[in-house]
Amino acid sequence: MTPVWTADLGDGTYRNPVLAADWSDPDVIAVGPDYYLTASSFGRAPGLPLLHSRDLVNWSLVGHALHRLVPAADFAAPRHDRGVWAPSLRHADGRFWIFWGDPDHGILQVSAERIRGPWSEPHLLKAGKGLIDPCPLWDEETGEAYLVHAWAKSRSGVKNRLTGHRMSRDGRTLLDDGEVIVDGDRIPGWFTLEGPKLYRHDGWFWILAPAGGVETGWQGAFRSRDFAGPYEERIVLAQGSTDVNGPHQGGWVRTPAGEDWFLHFQARGAYGRVVHLQPMAWDADGWPVIGDAGEPVRVHRKPAGPPQPVEAPAADDAFPGGRYGRQWQWTANPRAGWTVAHGGDGLRLACVRTAHTHDLRLLPHVLTQRLPAETFTAEVSLVLDPTGPGARAGLAVLGDAYGWIGLERDPADGAVRLVHRFAEPVADRERDAAHARVVHALPGGRVRLRVGVAPGARCRFSYDAGEGWRPSGPVFAATPWRWVGALLGLFAAAPEGPGSAGTATFTDFRIT
CATH class of the missing domain: 2.60.120.200 (Jelly Rolls)
Incomplete structure (x- = not known):
């Protein structure tokens, strides 16, 4: 069947959103010629959806990494807006990894050798309330592993700050008590800092994180020579003159052709959080520039690569x-x-x-x-x-x-x-x-x-x-x-x- 929404315009360009459905809080990675994406699944089962693409525009749903939510007794009844929040997807040490925050229980992770599994049972890495939006980093320059996460004020009384940890390379143990590495309260005009994604690039530690609220905010970038900081910041994507409100948290990916792209969501009420694809470049001072001079694009050329068939996640079902x-x-x-x-x-x-x-x-x-x-x-x-x-x-x-x-x-x-x-x-x-x-x-x-x-x-x-x-x-x-x-x-x-x-x-x- 023809997809009900087609992002690929068939002439070498695409339109946003590339995923016109509620794939909330997306994160994306490249492994060889393949791109993989996961998203929040909240209280639904199975959870942690796994999407695949060869061009970042045409996507298919290939499975889920979480068959049942844990602790099982807590999700025997509907918990529509709890459960799996803002997962991060990574590939390191020959494995795929997904970390997520459950705001009522803590930070969990699963891993697998292949994207279609089998995936490990969930491991509780850090217990506690209000621990959300975790993202790991395996630093190939130093051999160290790190984790950064945000906070949900509704559970912890804390928000607008990012906490960092050193982590064992097997992703099962945090090696310190953690410290605040970015405090949004100390940045004039910044509030509700959350959704961090942690990267290493050009000798810097980078954190790409949104602030300002889902409906009205912006995408920020932070960089430091040392994981513990201090970090300098810059707004790198905002609504500007467009109709894309609050361009919010997502992930950076580099293609085999050496191009940089950023996937993020836009909150659209009952339709949920739809996913946009933005070009990304680097300015003379080494900062990322996302979209068209920092504003979201509506139509753009596709990422360089072989042509791909038009595709979208399945909706029809003959059962x-x-x-x-x-x-x-x-x-x-x-x-x-x-x-x-x-x-x-x-x-x-x-x-x-x-x-x-x-x-x-x-x-x-x-x-x-x-x-x-x-x-x-x-x-x-x-x-x-x-x-x-x-x-x-x-x-x-x-x-x-x-x-x-x-x-x-x-x-x-x-x-x-x-x-x-x-x-x-x-x-x-x-x-x-x-x-x-x-x-x-x-x-x-x-x-x-x-x-x-x-x-x-x-x-x-x-x-x-x-x-x-x-x-x-x-x-x-x-x-x-x-x-x-x-x-x-x-x-x-x-x-x-x-x-x-x-x-x-x-x-x-x-x-x-």
């Missing part, structure tokens, strides 16, 4: 053999029995019995993927197989507010009806019940569902029960969680009770 593709993630650590194996195509979800059928935000068994573009239409066919009273299944747009359309077996008479429900981002989650709408009786228990998403993440739901497409309900405005974009979701659930509640089968998930 061959009853299996779902790697673009899907659960809203918590998965459990056995959520999917049901069968001999044909189509995803068969168990109607999991739960006390929270009234609120999708509380369900761990919602299968989700990112909104793939600003404007698109998602469709899926649904059959509610023989189920118990109150069982329901549907297609959702899930955020702090949510809307879904699907099928429900009436608890009173057992009839299958098409329903449309939504909930506002309010503390009283029971308000979902006040926004239920019975649309259509469907004795056959079969329907095709659609959501069309327009600019501003305005969602229009519709359905086809065999008589053509019909709209359902008012336009729904999707919303993010605090720093996580809204998601497309498929789910099946049933009220608490004894025995199996049956299954729901989804087929031919398609995005245009």
